[in-house]
Amino acid sequence: MKMPYLLLLLFISFTSFSITAQEIKTLTYFENDSTKLELDLYLPLKKSDKKIPLVIFAHGGGFSGGDRFGEKDFANSLAKNGIAVASISYTLYMKGKDFGCNSTLPEKIKTIQIGVSDMWQATSFMIKNKNAYNIDASKIFIAGISAGAEIAFHATFWDYSIMNLYSNNLPSGFTYKGLIGGSGAIMNVDLITSKNAIPMLLSHGSEDPTVPYATGSHRSCPTNSEGFMTLSGSYAVYNRVSSLKKNIELITSCGAGHEFCGYLFGKEPDYVLDFINNVIAKRKFESHIIIPNTKKSEDLSQYPFCN
Template sequence: MKKILLLLITLIINNTQAQEVKTLTYFQNDTLKLDLDLYLPKKKSGEKIPLILFAFGGGFSGGDKMQEKNFGKFMSENGYAVASISYSLYMKGKDFGCKGILTEKIKAIQIGVSDMWQATSFLIKNADKYNLDTSNFFVSGISAGAEIAFQASFWDYKLMNLYENNLPKDFKYKGLIGGSGAIMDINLITKENAIPMLLAHGNNDDTVPYNAGSHRSCPTNASGWLILFGSYAVYNHMNDLHKDVELITSCGSGHEFCGYIFHEGQQYVLDFVNNVLKGKKFQSHLIIPSEKKNAGSEKYLFCE
């Protein structure tokens, strides 16, 4: 009898947490078609669902929206919607490193950000259809996707959007979740426009700087030299502004740590979203030791 009861309880829980995935075209013209995978939890009719928009990593030259399907399933099973977007891979077949062209690298980011804004606008327009809470849209990403999330949050979309400016006036994301990402101009984050952030980064990352530094560790005379402000720089800036931020640092890890919070650390994302929606205030810096750490490295100074 107990086994039957446990089976019934399990079936009820699974049915409550069951989710569906819809592939939707959010932008299309004569030459381009962009889709997103929308992971939706089973909710009562009329109940508005917070949403996390997600952009995959891959240096603007590779990757796929299906890469983080387990993250989409995890969050939807816990009551949140996730929109994992495809976006234009402008750097495919081009050099996104030190020998690349700076203007091309910036253009790749601008196109990806414009695609994120298009996806956001599409989901706002279709919010009633999918019971989405437009006042609680989070933006997130890994590596290049996290760079999209940063710029999408703080660039002026009226000036930087390559498509129609169709986001609602004064639109703001509810929060930002970034794995090994960076922003090009840290001064774009102000006391007035700052949003809560959950950031994760390896302090020995030589692709996207952990603090302030050059992309791909390029020398200043490289044609692809690009200054970036990574997670630790943003964390300190947010603290100076007295704004909510959490940083998870993996001591000794490189760029391979970029997907941690979307893979092994999914609970951190769930707790962060829950806390933001509850209005909880926080400022924290969690250190995760790594077997790769090197106490003799200058970069290790940030992991004291």
């Protein structure tokens, strides 16, 4: 009786490995003499006659750490629902350096610009290979956590012709279908206009000291520091996009800090799935979901909805 049981276990293990191998493809999307950048492409096991949406995801880590492997459950949950996910590696320009108050503004801008250019390269790669992986290039969403969300914001709203560090390779007029950001920010919220605004799903802690929730200093740096940089976070973006009468959802965790950055991807992937389906169905929406403050001693009077 023991031998058939062991054989069964081996069969199950082999079958599970085979399914995973078919589901995740590791691809090189950019390579030169000094750099090789890869992505993991999560594809639905159930094949479709129709082209499928794609989410391109950038991890967090302050542009100095982190990797593309951290959100496998999120990627698998979307793939099981017919949506492909490309989780990318990108240049960690700040590895071994200070991305905080002892850095400089030009270095911070350069850091984001390199990450954004990598994202554009990954997007171009997926568009060029859309037929091989049954991707609908008109339904490409961009997503990220923390530093990855900063990449997503700037890849969406920076001027591609000016800020791209590589060859011009995205199709003329390309736009992402929607943006999903966890605790991200943009340098200038006025970059978002009625003409270029896209649907967004954002989450952020109201007391984030690393990436400002509203408009404030990156890493809470004082104004006289070398690394002072103003950023507009999710709440500022929400107010801007709402004023433009465009589609946006914000989830605010009152009293939470930067640890809330992974909420959408780690705890509530169904929010992401619903968002993608609503965007594809061209539904109108605007909402601000409030997670109540659990730190009752904290003064959150600047955000009345938190009290």
